Amino acid sequence: MQRVANLSEPGAKEAQAAAIEVAELSHVYQGREGKVPALEGISLDVVAGRFVVIVGPSGCGKTSLLMMMAGLRRPTTGTILCAGRPIDVPDPDRIGVVFQEASLFPWLTALENIEFPLSIRGAPRLERRGRADAMLNLVGLAGFGARYPHELSGGMKQRVSIARGLVQDPPVLLMDEPFAALDEQTRMTMGHELLRIWSQTNKTVVFVTHSLTEAVYLADEVLVMSPRPGRIIDRAEVTLPRPRTYEMMATDVFGRLRERIWQNIRKVT
Amino acid sequence: MSRSALILTRLALLAMVLAAWEWLPRWAVVNAALLPPLSDVLAMFVTILGRSQVQEAIAVTAGEVALAFMFAVPIGAGAGVLVAESQYFGQIFRPMLFYVFSIPKSIFLPMFILVFGIGFEQKVAYATFSTVFIVIMSAAAAVESVKADHVLVARSYGATRIQVVRRVYVPSMLPFLLETLRISMIFNLTGVMIAEMYASRSGIGQLIASWGENFQMPQLFAGVVLLAGAAIAFNETVRWLEAQCSAWRT
Amino acid sequence: MRPAPATVRRLLLALLLLLWELVPRLGLLPELFLPSLSRTLGVLVHNWVEYGHALAVTLYEVVLAMLIACGAGILIGAVVGGLSRVRQLLLPVFSSLYAVPIVILYPIFTAWLGVGSQSKIAFAGVYGFFPVVLSTAAGMQSIDQNFLVAARSMGASLPQQITRVVIPASMPTVLAGLRLGGALAIIGVIVSEMLTAAAGIGYLVSKYRTVLDSPRVFAAILMILALSVLFDALARSLERRALAWQTAGRRDRGLPVDKETYASATLPA
Numbered sequence: 001m002q003r004v005a006n007l008s009e010p011g012a013k014e015a016q017a018a019a020i021e022v023a024e025l026s027h028v029y030q031g032r033e034g035k036v037p038a039l040e041g042i043s044l045d046v047v048a049g050r051f052v053v054i055v056g057p058s059g060c061g062k063t064s065l066l067m068m069m070a071g072l073r074r075p076t077t078g079t080i081l082c083a084g085r086p087i088d089v090p091d092p093d094r095i096g097v098v099f100q101e102a103s104l105f106p107w108l109t110a111l112e113n114i115e116f117p118l119s120i121r122g123a124p125r126l127e128r129r130g131r132a133d134a135m136l137n138l139v140g141l142a143g144f145g146a147r148y149p150h151e152l153s154g155g156m157k158q159r160v161s162i163a164r165g166l167v168q169d170p171p172v173l174l175m176d177e178p179f180a181a182l183d184e185q186t187r188m189t190m191g192h193e194l195l196r197i198w199s200q201t202n203k204t205v206v207f208v209t210h211s212l213t214e215a216v217y218l219a220d221e222v223l224v225m226s227p228r229p230g231r232i233i234d235r236a237e238v239t240l241p242r243p244r245t246y247e248m249m250a251t252d253v254f255g256r257l258r259e260r261i262w263q264n265i266r267k268v269t
Numbered sequence: 270m271s272r273s274a275l276i277l278t279r280l281a282l283l284a285m286v287l288a289a290w291e292w293l294p295r296w297a298v299v300n301a302a303l304l305p306p307l308s309d310v311l312a313m314f315v316t317i318l319g320r321s322q323v324q325e326a327i328a329v330t331a332g333e334v335a336l337a338f339m340f341a342v343p344i345g346a347g348a349g350v351l352v353a354e355s356q357y358f359g360q361i362f363r364p365m366l367f368y369v370f371s372i373p374k375s376i377f378l379p380m381f382i383l384v385f386g387i388g389f390e391q392k393v394a395y396a397t398f399s400t401v402f403i404v405i406m407s408a409a410a411a412v413e414s415v416k417a418d419h420v421l422v423a424r425s426y427g428a429t430r431i432q433v434v435r436r437v438y439v440p441s442m443l444p445f446l447l448e449t450l451r452i453s454m455i456f457n458l459t460g461v462m463i464a465e466m467y468a469s470r471s472g473i474g475q476l477i478a479s480w481g482e483n484f485q486m487p488q489l490f491a492g493v494v495l496l497a498g499a500a501i502a503f504n505e506t507v508r509w510l511e512a513q514c515s516a517w518r519t
Numbered sequence: 520m521r522p523a524p525a526t527v528r529r530l531l532l533a534l535l536l537l538l539w540e541l542v543p544r545l546g547l548l549p550e551l552f553l554p555s556l557s558r559t560l561g562v563l564v565h566n567w568v569e570y571g572h573a574l575a576v577t578l579y580e581v582v583l584a585m586l587i588a589c590g591a592g593i594l595i596g597a598v599v600g601g602l603s604r605v606r607q608l609l610l611p612v613f614s615s616l617y618a619v620p621i622v623i624l625y626p627i628f629t630a631w632l633g634v635g636s637q638s639k640i641a642f643a644g645v646y647g648f649f650p651v652v653l654s655t656a657a658g659m660q661s662i663d664q665n666f667l668v669a670a671r672s673m674g675a676s677l678p679q680q681i682t683r684v685v686i687p688a689s690m691p692t693v694l695a696g697l698r699l700g701g702a703l704a705i706i707g708v709i710v711s712e713m714l715t716a717a718a719g720i721g722y723l724v725s726k727y728r729t730v731l732d733s734p735r736v737f738a739a740i741l742m743i744l745a746l747s748v749l750f751d752a753l754a755r756s757l758e759r760r761a762l763a764w765q766t767a768g769r770r771d772r773g774l775p776v777d778k779e780t781y782a783s784a785t786l787p788a
Contacts, residue, residue, distance in 0.1 A: 070672055092674040103669035106764050107687045117673040120683060148764050164673070278608055303631050360524035361531075371702040371751040373709040376721075376740045379728040383552050451618075459620035466622065466714055467725075474623065478714070481626020489626055497619040504618035 019048040019172050019204035020069060025078030026229075027064060037229035038064055042078070044223060044232060048171065051198060051205045053215040055261060056225030057269055062208045065230065066176050069206065070097045082172060092117050096165030098175040102157040104149040104164075110156075111136060111145035114163045121168075135163035138197060155186040162197065175207045179214070187211075188246070191218055195244060216257045217244060224261055226268040234264045305487045314491040323476065327495075330473045333389065333461045334454075337396035342453065344397075345404025352405060353412035366406055374399050375463050382468055392464040392472070399460030404453050411445035444515040451507040458500055554734040562738040570723070570742060576636065577719040577746075580708045581701075583640045588647025589700035593693055596655025601685075606656060613652055621646050622710060629715050639716065643707025647700040654699055658692025691762050698754035705747050720746075 027039040038061045046052050056062045067073040069080055071090040080087045082094050090097075104113045114132040123131075136145050139159040149157055158178050165173055179187040191214060198205055209215055215222045216238055224234040236257055240248050248254055287307055294301040305313075317323045352359045352366075378395060385391035415438050423437045465474025473496055480489040522530075536556060542548050543555040550558070563570055599606050599613075625642050632638035662685070670684045712721025720739050727735035 072668065072672055090672050090674050092672070097669075097672040099665065099669060099672075101663075101665050103663070103665045105666060105684070105687070107690070116670075116683075120670075120673065120675050120679050150764060275607060279612065282608075282612075357521060357524065361527045365528060365531075368748055368751055371705075372744060372747045373706040375706075375710045375713055376724060376743050378713070379724060379736050379740070380552070382728065383733070455618050455620070459622060462620045462622050463710060466625070477623055478626055481630055482715075484630060486630060489630070493623050493627070496623055500618045500620065501615055504615060 019050075019083065020044075020046040020206065021079075021081040022065075022069070023079045023081075025065070025068065025075045025080065027061070027068070027075045027077075029076075039075070040229040040231050042230070042232055046172075046204055046206055048204050049202055050220045051195075051207065051218060052221050052223065053207045053209060053219035054223045054225060055209055055212060055215040055265075056230065057227050057265060058210065060225045060227045061230030062225055063176055065225075066097075066174050066206065066208050070095055070174050072097075092168045092170060094170050095172045095174060096168065096170040098158070098161050098165045098173065098178045100177040100180050102149070102154075102161040104157055104160055106149050108148075109145060110141065110147050110149070110152065110160045113149070113160055114167050116164065117168050131167055132163075135167050136160075138166070138200065139163045140193060153186075154182045155190050158182070158190060159193070162194070166197075166201065166203070170203075172204045172206070175205065177209055178207075180209070187214065192244075192246075194218065195242075199243065212258050212261050213249065215261065216240075216254055217249060222257070222261060224264045226265075233268060234261070236260060302484075302486065305490055309487050310490040310494060313487040314494055317488060317491050317495075323473075326471060326473045326476050329389070329471045330461060330465065333392045333396060333465075333472065334457055336393045337400060337461065338454065338457050340393070340397040341400035341404055341457065342450070345401040345453070346408040346449075348401075349405040349408025350412055353409040359409070363409075366402060369402050374460070375467070378464060378467050381464075387468045387470065389471075392461055392469060395464045396457055396460035399463075400453050400457040403456045404449060407445070407449035407452060411442045411449060414445050415441040444511050447507055447511040447514065451504060451511070454503060454507070455500070462496070551731065551733050554737050558734045559737040559741055562734045563741065566735075566738070570720070570738065573718065573720045573723050573739070574742060574746075577708055577712065577721065580636050580639045580643065580712075580719065581704050583636075584643035584647065584704035584708055585697075585701050587640070587644030588651055588704050589697050591644075592648045592651025592700055593655050593696045596652040596696065597659055597689070599652060600656030600659025606660075610653075610656060613649055613656075617649050617653065621649075621707075622714075625711055625714055628711075634715055634717055636718075639708050639711045639719070642711045643704045646707030646710075647703035650703060651696045651700040655692055655696045658695065659689060661692075662688045691758070694754075694758045694761060698751070698758065701750055701754060702747065705750060709743055 022042055022044050025039060025042040026037070028035050028037050030036075042065060054062045054065065064073065068075050069082075069087065071087045074088060082091075085094075087095065104110075105116070108116065111129075111132050114135050115128045118128040118131060133145070136142060139162055141156060141159050141163070144152070144156065149160070152160065161178065162173075162175075165175075179190050182190060195218060207218060219238050222234075222236045222238060223232050224236070225231065226233045238257060240251075240253060290304070290310075291307040293299040294304050294306040352362055377398065381391050381395045381398070385394055419437050419441065420433060423433050428436065461472070462474040465472035466478040469475040473492060477489060477492040477496070480486075480492060539553070540556040543550050543553050543558075599609050621642075624645070625638075628638040628642045632641055666684050666688055667680055670680050675683060708719070709721040712719040713725050716722040716725075720742055723739040724736055724743075727733075727739070
């Protein structure tokens with residue numbers, strides 16, 4: 001399945017429109033001993049429908065960047081546009097967020113957790129149920145709706161979290177190291193599942209991770225960040241065909257991409 | 270807030286409270302017969318400290334507190350270690366301990382009075398009884414706080430039993446032990462006070478109760494200040510000691 | 520195989536009751552020191568009017584004291600715990616004050632409010648207040664901050680964050696505070712009734728002690744025991760029922776399941 005838009009197709013211009021535009025974003029925060037530059041001069045465009053991964057060492061500010069894209073934090077300077085309009089407060093109609101800690105509310109069932117964004121908007125009960133059920137099925141957890149978070153495994157909790165992020169059908173999904181707390185095997189399975197969900201829903205995904213393998217495996221494009229102050233130091237197109245398979249991890253292309261990203265990171269750390 | 274700002278704000282709050290205590294009675298906003306102004310109370314405080322009757326009472330109370338403590342701590346610590354080390358005993362007695370805490374232990378005072386009379390021994394016995402349970406709980410928690418991992422690491426390096434106790438258990442438990450002492454003393458002091466206020470011929474508690482009965486308000490407040498001051502002083506001292514030993518704790 | 524701990528406990532209890540009956544009957548202890556269980560129960564039954572009335576007075580005082588201790592305690596504890604400035608400022612002060620045996624303030628209450636119910640209610644209310652504040656403040660702090668970030672990302676307004684996240688998340692703390700406040704209210708009322716009163720079960724203990732009527736004294740003691748144990752059992756079962764999800768949540772986060780650390784068993788009388 002081709003994911004790169006063909007320029008000769010009608011409507012290709014819109015299809016290629018940026019889902020997220022970040023312009024000259026910098027962020028400075030007040031630390032214990034004075035001002036700390038966290039991010040510097042970040043400019044990037046995420047094309048609609050693409051799976052973009054941001055990778056970088058710990059403390060480079062990738063999470064902060066994502067939080068700003070989500071409207072949870074304001075940058076000191078610079079703008080972020082989503083679908084052409086600025087983002088300065090969280091807008092679940094445009095952007096869904098999945099956190100590293102699934103942050104499921106333990107007093108609600110899985111289904112109720114997924115419904116949560118709809119219920120605070122005052123959506124009617126039947127509609128809420130319907131959409132939440134659909135999402136539950138999409139993430140492969142049909143039948144687990146009545147379970148409480150403590151009855152779910154780590155991977156299952158993240159699936160619920162993904163379902164919750166998608167329930168309002170936002171065009172963009174931001175994911176902050178969602179699989180970092182899982183063991184490696186679950187991570188691989190979840191990565192695979194995520195690609196399946198993405199291919200079925202046509203969303204734009206911005207995914208933050210510190211795992212190079214995960215980055216190359218999942219992405220259309222990998223953005224590499226430097227340590228603090230975070231800057232974008234490389235953009236790598238991942239030309240591997242889709243759907244991705246585990247076998248691709250053993251190919252030369254994969255290895256060279258990983259190596260390139262790794263070298264870029266090593267240069268600045 | 271910075272440290273100095275915190276301390277200054279607290280001092281300011283304290284100053285406001287003290288000022289209110291001084292001026293509200295003096296300006297007759299509050300009945301001065303019911304709430305003597307701070308300066309009167311402090312003057313009376315100095316006075317009563319000079320009275321031999323009060324000095325004896327302090328000595329009696331101090332003696333009861335110390336003795337009860339010396340009984341309760343070893344007994345409680347022993348039982349606490351047992352509860353912590355033995356899974357079986359722990360499972361049996363722990364739920365009972367929780368219920369014990371919700372029972373007003375003062376209801377057993379009549380029993381102690383029947384057996385011991387209303388003298389020194391009765392108050393020591395009651396206070397010991399009052400304190401022993403919290404010592405058990407705290408000691409159990411202290412033993413449990415020693416991480417099994419640390420013991421394992423020590424043993425894997427060939428540490429003998431004694432070395433494990435000295436080099437792992439003791440430093441791990443020290444902050445908890447001090448915490449135990451601190452909290453136990455609070456319970457101990459409360460126990461002694463209740464016994465002295467209930468039925469006693471001596472002790473600070475009895476003096477406070479009698480001043481109250483006779484509406485001698487300045488003396489009453491002075492006595493309360495005396496005891497509160499002593500309690501807080503002890504508490505803060507142990508807390509400071511805890512802090513010294515706990516630099517490694519989160 | 521050893522018997523189950525619960526069984527051992529019940530056996531011990533039964534043994535205690537048996538001893539209570541037999542030791543005085545067999546003359547091992549004089550009836551003055553320990554009237555037999557059957558004598559004590561007999562007194563209760565014969566004088567149920569007097570004891571019933573006393574119970575009513577005590578319960579009335581306990582309920583009102585609980586309102587003060589829990590009402591004010593939970594509210595102020597929530598404020599102190601939730602606002603970090605206030606917490607930093609006041610929490611150490613509260614925990615220092617906790618070292619003072621509150622019982623010494625009781626004569627002040629009787630001087631101000633007399634020997635009737637008001638002084639008991641005020642005293643027991645204050646008695647429960649500080650521990651409830653401390654317990655609630657600690658509980659507030661333990662609420663996972665990520666819940667609020669997640670809620671914000673889903674577009675929850677501030678009032679919604681409070682009603683849909685903070686309140687459900689703080690339920691365990693509030694219920695524990697109710698149990699603590701109630702237990703302390705009972706203790707405070709009983710102690711004050713024993714010291715200076717004209718009515719109530721505690722008063723009966725003192726009244727009959729001075730005339731050396733042990734069966735009547737022990738009848739009152741038995742009543743108080745029953746009251747406090749019953750309240751505790753009820754409060755715990757309420758907590759367990761309402762919070763089935765919470766124990767498991769704590770297990771997930773590696774926190775001790777048994778929330779009763781010794782520091783929270785803060786009942787010095």
